[in-house]
Amino acid sequence: MSKKVLAVYFTQSGQLGEIIDNFTRPLIASGATVEKLQIQPVNKFPFPWTTPVFFEAMPESVKLIPAELEPFTLKEIRYNLVIIGFQPWFLSPSIPISSLLQLPSFKSVLKDTPVITISGCRNMWINAQEKNKRLLKEAGANLVGNIALVDKHNNYASLVTIFYWMLTAKKDRKWGIFPKPGVSDEDIAGAALFGETVKENLGTGSWGDLQAKLVAQKAVDVKYHLMFIERKAGKIFTIWSKIIYGKKNRSSLLVVFKYYLLIALCVAAPLILLVDAIFFKPFLSKRIEKQKKYYSGVELI
Numbered sequence: 001m002s003k004k005v006l007a008v009y010f011t012q013s014g015q016l017g018e019i020i021d022n023f024t025r026p027l028i029a030s031g032a033t034v035e036k037l038q039i040q041p042v043n044k045f046p047f048p049w050t051t052p053v054f055f056e057a058m059p060e061s062v063k064l065i066p067a068e069l070e071p072f073t074l075k076e077i078r079y080n081l082v083i084i085g086f087q088p089w090f091l092s093p094s095i096p097i098s099s100l101l102q103l104p105s106f107k108s109v110l111k112d113t114p115v116i117t118i119s120g121c122r123n124m125w126i127n128a129q130e131k132n133k134r135l136l137k138e139a140g141a142n143l144v145g146n147i148a149l150v151d152k153h154n155n156y157a158s159l160v161t162i163f164y165w166m167l168t169a170k171k172d173r174k175w176g177i178f179p180k181p182g183v184s185d186e187d188i189a190g191a192a193l194f195g196e197t198v199k200e201n202l203g204t205g206s207w208g209d210l211q212a213k214l215v216a217q218k219a220v221d222v223k224y225h226l227m228f229i230e231r232k233a234g235k236i237f238t239i240w241s242k243i244i245y246g247k248k249n250r251s252s253l254l255v256v257f258k259y260y261l262l263i264a265l266c267v268a269a270p271l272i273l274l275v276d277a278i279f280f281k282p283f284l285s286k287r288i289e290k291q292k293k294y295y296s297g298v299e300l301i
């Protein structure tokens with residue numbers, strides 16, 4: 001009997017839809033039945049965004065406050081594999097995806113089911129994936145694989161280009177100078193390679209070695225400097241979301257947060273990284289390797 005796979009995702013630009021199409025192609029070619037579902041929140045997020053609305057999404061993203069989703073029906077009650085395509089928003093799963101993972105009817109689909117997460121983002125997905133791990137555990141799902149597709153350009157170049165892309169909806173080169181934003185066309189097409197790997201495990205129904213094989217293929221590649229910034233920023237975002245959420249002067253606080261973020265990323269982060277590189281990193285190589293291994297994996301501690 002053919003294997004039944006559900007691939008559920010959210011996308012604004014279509015990037016994650018392309019990734020899902022390429023990733024699932026080998027599964028379909030092998031005879032699996034792949035049901036694709038693009039979810040939508042009832043109150044749509046704009047694309048292109050405006051700057052205030054972009055920052056408006058921060059507290060609810062970080063606090064995993066669910067939004068209502070458009071109703072959807074699935075063809076099956078149980079699947080052999082569920083693929084979840086997600087994008088991080090403010091170092092957390094995007095609101096549509098965190099809403100989905102908390103939806104009781106979807107949690108029952110996830111229960112006791114192998115799940116693979118696949119993301120398309122700028123370059124910071126670690127915190128979001130830790131939150132996914134927790135939500136999936138609460139749903140009783142069995143996370144067997146994770147693939148993180150990122151913009152591989154310099155962290156500061158991609159900071160400029162992601163805002164250009166998000167605020168104009170144009171995935172092209174800003175002023176003809178900056179690199180193209182988002183995951184490269186080559187890497188989007190390359191998602192098929194990871195689909196080939198998943199195909200083997202789907203065939204046998206045994207998932208134990210999948211993530212190790214994906215890591216060997218560089219389906220996830222934890223970079224130290226990004227991991228370092230994310231670990232710190234994740235904690236700071238949690239504090240800011242608590243300060244801002246439910247407050248009467250929310251809009252003013254979000255403006256303060258916007259400038260804080262700009263200074264933190266462009267001024268404080270490089271300085272802290274420099275201090276770390278001189279005084280800490282050289283003496284912590286074992287701990288760093290352990291952290292990188294953990295974030296590359298699918299376990300939750």
Ligand SMILES: Cc1cc2nc3c(=O)[nH]c(=O)nc-3n(C[C@H](O)[C@H](O)[C@H](O)COP(=O)(O)O)c2cc1C
Pocket residue numbers: 010011012013014015016017049054057087088089090091092120121122123124125162166182
């Ligand atoms: C509100 C918002 C916050 C974002 N925060 C992050 C983030 O924390 N880390 C990251 O790597 N990318 C971040 N991105 C980029 C997205 O993860 C994603 O790459 C981009 O929105 C394109 O996805 P799409 O398939 O929905 O079009 C953010 C985008 C938006 C709109």
